[in-house]
Amino acid sequence: MLRNWSEVYSVGIPTIDEQHQGFFAASHRLYEQILDREANQGVAEAIAFMRDYAGSHFQTEEAFMRDHEYPALAAHQALHAAFFARLDALAEDLATFGPSPDLAERALDLTQDWLVDHIADEDVLYALHAKSHAAGAPRD
Numbered sequence: 001m002l003r004n005w006s007e008v009y010s011v012g013i014p015t016i017d018e019q020h021q022g023f024f025a026a027s028h029r030l031y032e033q034i035l036d037r038e039a040n041q042g043v044a045e046a047i048a049f050m051r052d053y054a055g056s057h058f059q060t061e062e063a064f065m066r067d068h069e070y071p072a073l074a075a076h077q078a079l080h081a082a083f084f085a086r087l088d089a090l091a092e093d094l095a096t097f098g099p100s101p102d103l104a105e106r107a108l109d110l111t112q113d114w115l116v117d118h119i120a121d122e123d124v125l126y127a128l129h130a131k132s133h134a135a136g137a138p139r140d
């Protein structure tokens with residue numbers, strides 16, 4: 001099921017909320033491209049876009065955590081790295097087997113369900129940490 005960002009996913013940091021919305025949009029685009037069997041080039045582009053988007057989003061988050069001396073930064077970075085490992089595995093399977101409804105579901109599971117769980121279980125923790133310590137804004 002395609003999900004959109006909603007207020008329930010807000011971590012209360014506008015820059016990061018906006019990027020999470022963009023992450024959902026990139027997820028939708030990837031899903032739709034995989035379902036469109038004619039769109040091999042579109043799949044490659046959607047994967048590349050997701051990789052770039054996630055990369056700069058994770059950098060924003062990690063800079064924010066560093067700025068707020070978040071103690072679990074290394075563990076959080078490991079989760080981001082694990083995301084890329086799964087994205088690479090998906091990209092490889094797409095290249096090997098071609099787009100399919102199964103791989104479209106797997107893309108949703110990785111990029112969207114992962115994101116929802118990651119926001120709720122992990123991103124809220126650095127947001128709470130930042131709120132309970134010094135106030136500040138994420139670096140550009």
Ligand SMILES: [Fe+2]
Pocket residue numbers: 061076080118122123
């Ligand atoms: Fe994160």
